Amino acid sequence: MSVLIILIIVSVLVAGGFLIAFLWSVNSGQMEDDYTPSVRMLFDDEIKTKVVDASIVKPYTNKSKI
Amino acid sequence: MQQHCYHCGTDCDENIQLENKFFCCDGCKMVFQLLDDNGMCQYYDLSEMPGMSAKGVFTSEKYNYLDSAAIQDQLIQFKLADQAHVVFYLPQIHCVSCVWLLENLHKINPGILHSQTHFEKKEIKIVYNPSIISLKELVQLLAFIGYEPMIHLGGNDWLKKKKVNKQQLYKIGVAGFCFSNIMMLSFPEYLSTSVGDIGNLRHFFVYLNLLLSFPVLLFSAKGFFISAYTGLRQKWLNIDAPIALAILVTFGRSVYEILTHSGAGYLDSMSGIVFFMLIGRWFQDKSYDSFSFERDYTSFFPLGVTVLLDGKEINKPLSEIVKEEILLVRFDEMIAADAILLTDGALIDYSFVTGENAPIEVPKGETVFAGGIQKGRAIQIKVVKPVGQSYITELWNSRLLSADKNVEKSFVHPWSQYFTYVLFSIAIMSGIYWWLNDPHNIMPAVTSILIVACPCSLLLTVTFTYGNILRHLGKYKMYCKNSSVLEAIEKIDTIVFDKTGTLTNHEDAHLEFIGFELTNENASAIYAVTRESLHPLSQLITSYLSAQNLPVIKVDVIEHFIGKGTRAICNQKIILIGSLSFLLENGISVAGSPNSGVFIAIDKEYKGVFKINHVYRNGISSMVRRLKLSGYQVHLLSGDHPTEKKALLEILGSDTPMLFEQNPNDKLNYIQSLQAKGLKVMMVGDGLNDAGALKKCEVGIAVTDQTHLFTPASDAILEGEMVNKLDLLIDFAKKGKMIIVVIFILSIMYNLVGMYFATRAQLSPMVAAILMPISSISIVSLSALLSYSFSKPLFKKN
Numbered sequence: 001m002s003v004l005i006i007l008i009i010v011s012v013l014v015a016g017g018f019l020i021a022f023l024w025s026v027n028s029g030q031m032e033d034d035y036t037p038s039v040r041m042l043f044d045d046e047i048k049t050k051v052v053d054a055s056i057v058k059p060y061t062n063k064s065k066i
Numbered sequence: 067m068q069q070h071c072y073h074c075g076t077d078c079d080e081n082i083q084l085e086n087k088f089f090c091c092d093g094c095k096m097v098f099q100l101l102d103d104n105g106m107c108q109y110y111d112l113s114e115m116p117g118m119s120a121k122g123v124f125t126s127e128k129y130n131y132l133d134s135a136a137i138q139d140q141l142i143q144f145k146l147a148d149q150a151h152v153v154f155y156l157p158q159i160h161c162v163s164c165v166w167l168l169e170n171l172h173k174i175n176p177g178i179l180h181s182q183t184h185f186e187k188k189e190i191k192i193v194y195n196p197s198i199i200s201l202k203e204l205v206q207l208l209a210f211i212g213y214e215p216m217i218h219l220g221g222n223d224w225l226k227k228k229k230v231n232k233q234q235l236y237k238i239g240v241a242g243f244c245f246s247n248i249m250m251l252s253f254p255e256y257l258s259t260s261v262g263d264i265g266n267l268r269h270f271f272v273y274l275n276l277l278l279s280f281p282v283l284l285f286s287a288k289g290f291f292i293s294a295y296t297g298l299r300q301k302w303l304n305i306d307a308p309i310a311l312a313i314l315v316t317f318g319r320s321v322y323e324i325l326t327h328s329g330a331g332y333l334d335s336m337s338g339i340v341f342f343m344l345i346g347r348w349f350q351d352k353s354y355d356s357f358s359f360e361r362d363y364t365s366f367f368p369l370g371v372t373v374l375l376d377g378k379e380i381n382k383p384l385s386e387i388v389k390e391e392i393l394l395v396r397f398d399e400m401i402a403a404d405a406i407l408l409t410d411g412a413l414i415d416y417s418f419v420t421g422e423n424a425p426i427e428v429p430k431g432e433t434v435f436a437g438g439i440q441k442g443r444a445i446q447i448k449v450v451k452p453v454g455q456s457y458i459t460e461l462w463n464s465r466l467l468s469a470d471k472n473v474e475k476s477f478v479h480p481w482s483q484y485f486t487y488v489l490f491s492i493a494i495m496s497g498i499y500w501w502l503n504d505p506h507n508i509m510p511a512v513t514s515i516l517i518v519a520c521p522c523s524l525l526l527t528v529t530f531t532y533g534n535i536l537r538h539l540g541k542y543k544m545y546c547k548n549s550s551v552l553e554a555i556e557k558i559d560t561i562v563f564d565k566t567g568t569l570t571n572h573e574d575a576h577l578e579f580i581g582f583e584l585t586n587e588n589a590s591a592i593y594a595v596t597r598e599s600l601h602p603l604s605q606l607i608t609s610y611l612s613a614q615n616l617p618v619i620k621v622d623v624i625e626h627f628i629g630k631g632t633r634a635i636c637n638q639k640i641i642l643i644g645s646l647s648f649l650l651e652n653g654i655s656v657a658g659s660p661n662s663g664v665f666i667a668i669d670k671e672y673k674g675v676f677k678i679n680h681v682y683r684n685g686i687s688s689m690v691r692r693l694k695l696s697g698y699q700v701h702l703l704s705g706d707h708p709t710e711k712k713a714l715l716e717i718l719g720s721d722t723p724m725l726f727e728q729n730p731n732d733k734l735n736y737i738q739s740l741q742a743k744g745l746k747v748m749m750v751g752d753g754l755n756d757a758g759a760l761k762k763c764e765v766g767i768a769v770t771d772q773t774h775l776f777t778p779a780s781d782a783i784l785e786g787e788m789v790n791k792l793d794l795l796i797d798f799a800k801k802g803k804m805i806i807v808v809i810f811i812l813s814i815m816y817n818l819v820g821m822y823f824a825t826r827a828q829l830s831p832m833v834a835a836i837l838m839p840i841s842s843i844s845i846v847s848l849s850a851l852l853s854y855s856f857s858k859p860l861f862k863k864n
Contacts, residue, residue: 005270008271035185
């Protein structure tokens with residue numbers, strides 16, 4: 001049963017690692033903005049460049065504006 | 067056919083179009099073109115019609131003051147030769163598209179290196195290269211695409227106040243870590259009788275627990291000890307005192323048990339309550355980052371002004387303005403100091419300072435006051451009093467306001483006192499009982515009573531309930547400064563309303579024509595003349611008449627008399643449009659008409675007057691009626707003339723005291739006189755003229771139609787569209803106390819169960835470990851449930 005002692009110490013250390021990760025994240029300001037990053041990650045990296053020739057029909061645009 | 071502007075969504079006709087898209091104005095079209103040229107049309111894909119209406123005049127001189135190095139130093143946070151960091155408050159940020167556009171500014175101008183937004187604070191941090199784009203050009207670009215930064219005299223002071231309380235998060239993290247590990251290591255203890263002897267392991271677990279509990283006691287629970295200590299030093303037993311005592315007793319008894327090997331202690335319960343209470347505090351301290359409740363005049367005035375020196379325009383920070391200097395005030399700029407007018411053409415909108423609705427024309431040589439906004443062409447003024455000493459700021463700094471609001475101490479604190487007294491008497495009685503029967507049990511019984519009956523459930527109830535109510539109110543667009551505002555609302559018995567901007571909508575003015583019926587011919591002549599004028603009242607008339615589809619005719623002669631009116635010849639008719647005195651000067655008799663408005667005479671004959679009516683918000687009168695039914699006294703304080711008394715009598719009822727032409731000081735005094743009668747006053751107002759009253763009364767609610775605009779210091783901010791639900795919101799805010807009482811009864815029942823074990827000196831760690839989380843979790847969920855169900859009526863009537 002005394003192997004439990006080692007296991008417990010390991011488990012506390014692992015949990016302590018997460019605690020340190022949490023403290024670090026607070027310190028580095030990750031808790032300051034809890035909304036914008038969730039939006040930012042959904043932006044596409046690069047978007048279509050301007051179509052110079054207006055006569056070319058863009059088949060896959062989903063701009064169904066009035 | 068009615069269309070919507072592709073950029074901002076405003077209703078528009080088909081006049082302006084580009085690539086089959088319609089725009090309400092050239093401004094919107096230009097923004098679209100700019101974005102289109104830079105391949106940034108994703109802006110329009112992320113949200114429907116995300117843009118800000120670009121209507122209104124955009125003067126390029128407006129930001130000239132940003133060229134001054136002294137002003138730049140106040141704004142730029144960090145600067146290298148090729149890099150500068152600046153943070154702006156952009157109140158217009160409202161959707162995903164905004165974030166996208168603002169973070170892709172570098173595509174528009176290569177001088178912008180990086181930009182990052184903070185959605186909830188509505189801030190943007192921009193890193194730019196000052197050798198490619200100047201600060202002025204940067205601000206102009208932002209303003210052009212519809213995100214005009216708010217730059218104020220206070221500079222970046224507001225940034226410093228908005229730091230997230232990291233310390234609180236650290237404490238929660240540490241307490242959570244220790245709590246969960248202690249809980250896990252205590253598990254064998256709960257089951258110890260059935261698992262058999264695990265000998266040394268048990269000691270190992272217990273000592274590890276003790277080690278883990280130190281950070282909770284010394285770091286996480288620090289706040290409770292400090293608060294209890296300061297309370298006691300002021301001879302006042304606050305709610306933290308019994309909590310601190312309970313934590314200490316629990317810890318002491320646990321250490322004793324562990325060191326004497328007589329048990330495992332209650333360290334799991336102790337770290338658990340600390341963890342839950344910290345979460346409760348954090349939950350209650352929800353703040354509305356993008357609002358400022360403590361604004362003073364510095365956030366109202368611009369940071370820089372244009373000074374005329376030997377005929378040259380120089381930009382100076384407002385704080386450096388001294389007496390006798392000559393300032394240039396352009397269209398839509400604010401008069402930044404009390405001053406004497408040197409040129410003609412002043413048309414000043416004081417609505418924010420005095421509550422008067424219509425702009426006032428001020429003749430040359432008169433005094434103009436700081437806080438007014440110039441609505442005519444550029445004027446020159448000579449400073450009499452710099453901003454710090456002006457009429458408006460003197461009011462702000464007046465001694466009356468510096469006194470703290472007599473916020474009464476929360477009703478929770480007296481309760482916790484009774485609670486403590488009862489607790490101590492139970493502990494003493496059971497101590498005496500055991501002393502007579504079995505002295506061995508004195509210490510276990512007394513300590514476990516103090517452990518079990520900790521008033522932490524009361525604290526949990528209060529913090530979570532108020533936190534929930536603040537959140538629900540926020541959903542209905544009433545943003546309270548903190549939870550003590552809720553307790554203050556509870557005690558209110560008198561509600562004082564301001565008129566302009568509060569009961570009426572600032573942005574909506576409604577014209578009414580009183581007089582002889584206008585023939586189509588005459589109407590089109592008036593239309594033709596008012597179209598020629600930039601005067602805001604003329605523009606109102608133009609938009610009023612344009613609805614009648616009048617033919618456009620040519621004006622032959624037009625002559626403007628500044629401060630008086632306009633004389634024009636059109637279709638062989640002499641048309642006079644202007645003030646009452648203008649018509650009288652021209653020998654036209656005006657009989658039986660109201661004395662304010664825009665008067666019209668055609669061919670020397672009085673035709674009638676355009677009266678400007680305020681548009682009252684919908685549902686005001688039924689809201690006031692409901693308030694009166696629930697027993698509130700309603701008063702009205704207006705800075706405006708009593709011309710609308712009749713309409714107001716209908717809306718507010720004849721039993722409402724109404725005072726007109728009240729200056730800011732009168733309003734403040736009126737609130738004080740009500741308070742002297744022992745009434746608890748809530749003031750609902752919007753302008754600077756209400757600032758004193760809002761600060762003095764028990765609960766000051768600032769009404770705003772655009773949350774990003776200036777609101778004076780207040781306890782709560784209410785959006786204009788919700789004014790007609792004020793009674794429901796007050797009702798809901800008052801439910802908080804009831805919810806707390808209900809839950810407190812529940813927690814007393816938990817306490818009774820705990821007491822049953824404790825007084826018999828039979829409190830096992832197992833019982834404590836079960837009772838503690840059950841009571842905490844049921845309290846938290848019941849509080850959430852009750853406040854949600856009480857907020858439902860608000861939703862239904864929407």
